[in-house]
Amino acid sequence: MRILLTLCVLIMSQQALAQLNITIDGGSASAIPIAITDFVYPEGPLSTDISAVIRNDLARSGQFAPLAKDLLVEHPAADADINMGTWRLLKADYLAYGSIQSVSAGRIEIRFRLSSVADQKQLLALTLPIKTDQLRAGAHFIADKIYEEIIGVPGAFSTKLAYVTVTENASGVHYQLVVSDADGFNPQSLVTSKEPLMSPAWSADRQRLAYVSFEQGNSAIYIQNLKTGERTLMASFKGINSAPKFSPDGRQLAVTLSKGGNPDIYSIDLSTQAVTQLTTHWAIDTEPEWSADGRRVFFTSDRGGKPQIYQLDIASKDVSRITFEGDYNARASLSSDETYLAMVHGNNNNFKIGLLHRPSGTLQLLSKGPLDESPSFAPNGSMVLYATKNSLNQGVLRAVSLDGQTTNDLVLSDGSVREPAWSPLN
Numbered sequence: 001m002r003i004l005l006t007l008c009v010l011i012m013s014q015q016a017l018a019q020l021n022i023t024i025d026g027g028s029a030s031a032i033p034i035a036i037t038d039f040v041y042p043e044g045p046l047s048t049d050i051s052a053v054i055r056n057d058l059a060r061s062g063q064f065a066p067l068a069k070d071l072l073v074e075h076p077a078a079d080a081d082i083n084m085g086t087w088r089l090l091k092a093d094y095l096a097y098g099s100i101q102s103v104s105a106g107r108i109e110i111r112f113r114l115s116s117v118a119d120q121k122q123l124l125a126l127t128l129p130i131k132t133d134q135l136r137a138g139a140h141f142i143a144d145k146i147y148e149e150i151i152g153v154p155g156a157f158s159t160k161l162a163y164v165t166v167t168e169n170a171s172g173v174h175y176q177l178v179v180s181d182a183d184g185f186n187p188q189s190l191v192t193s194k195e196p197l198m199s200p201a202w203s204a205d206r207q208r209l210a211y212v213s214f215e216q217g218n219s220a221i222y223i224q225n226l227k228t229g230e231r232t233l234m235a236s237f238k239g240i241n242s243a244p245k246f247s248p249d250g251r252q253l254a255v256t257l258s259k260g261g262n263p264d265i266y267s268i269d270l271s272t273q274a275v276t277q278l279t280t281h282w283a284i285d286t287e288p289e290w291s292a293d294g295r296r297v298f299f300t301s302d303r304g305g306k307p308q309i310y311q312l313d314i315a316s317k318d319v320s321r322i323t324f325e326g327d328y329n330a331r332a333s334l335s336s337d338e339t340y341l342a343m344v345h346g347n348n349n350n351f352k353i354g355l356l357h358r359p360s361g362t363l364q365l366l367s368k369g370p371l372d373e374s375p376s377f378a379p380n381g382s383m384v385l386y387a388t389k390n391s392l393n394q395g396v397l398r399a400v401s402l403d404g405q406t407t408n409d410l411v412l413s414d415g416s417v418r419e420p421a422w423s424p425l426n
């Protein structure tokens with residue numbers, strides 16, 4: 001059943017591939033004011049404004065309120081250049097500043113500092129040597145460090161998104177499986193098809209993507225190696241082959257198969273391709289999601305009459321129901337600490353993104369509907385990414401903070417985007 005195909009050309013291809021454009025809406029009243037000055041670079045502007053990328057990253061998180069560029073009246077390059085009185089007057093809690101020096105052809109060195117304005121204390125100091133074609137990556141790295149130092153959990157700005165784009169022209173409908181930076185920049189197409197592509201899922205090491213393709217007529221599950229371009233066919237049984245999810249240790253793939261006549265949850269050993277049935281029920285069991293320890297699987301089932309989320313203990317085979325509120329709860333996505341479970345929550349054909357606080361059982365709605373789907377937690381648990389439609393009936397991705405106060409829309413300039421998956425941190 002194993003097939004290897006080389007798709008390196010597709011991985012590197014940028015033809016007809018549009019970047020996601022991002023807009024930020026709202027913000028928390030408790031967002032932390034921070035000044036991120038323009039990094040001093042005597043040799044002139046670089047191709048990417050590093051400071052602007054850092055400001056946008058922090059603003060997207062909903063946790064920070066970067067000072068507007070026209071308020072950045074000073075641009076210190078070193079500690080001796082700082083006048084903390086200026087930043088106190090501007091009501092900034094923190095100040096990020098730095099300088100850039102050329103090291104050699106195509107290489108620079110960023111010297112970055114973060115200080116607490118109130119305490120007049122330096123919190124971070126780092127020197128980052130990078131190539132000039134890595135400017136955005138360097139900016140995301142610095143934003144991650146700022147976020148972790150102040151908030152206390154890792155930032156997720158250096159992570160990746162996987163998603164499916166749908167465009168239409170004279171030759172028909174075209175689907176692409178795309179990977180981009182977390183802010184929508186640097187898109188790369190992995191697979192292009194005239195048949196639907198669905199359900200991308202990341203491995204824990206970010207080296208592989210599992211997904212569903214209909215290119216052979218029936219659904220089939222593939223794994224794509226992002227470095228080599230090799231593609232492995234994992235499941236193409238008669239009937240349904242869908243909803244792949246890598247186990248936390250990367251050794252198994254949880255999937256939905258109907259090869260036994262009814263959709264059930266199975267696991268596939270990635271080294272031997274051995275298939276093990278995990279659920280056996282007359283109902284439809286689908287959309288598996290692993291627990292962090294790999295000992296449990298959450299899944300959607302209508303065994304109670306309507307779609308709800310259940311939990312399977314793999315060792316004991318015990319199944320317990322997790323969701324009870326609403327007519328429809330499906331497509332579970334767990335936060336990294338398993339405190340929260342995001343899902344598609346439906347009532348009266350209005351589908352929104354719900355957030356279940358598992359310790360208390362409290363359900364919070366993060367979106368307005370009516371056709372919101374495919375929630376995916378940020379790997380640091382700070383936001384939920386999902387697919388929805390804008391006022392133009394265009395498929396877009398939307399990230400929302402857990403308090404619902406900040407939203408980011410990622411919009412394709414031509415076509416629709418759907419089926420998002422946020423990568424792990426590693």
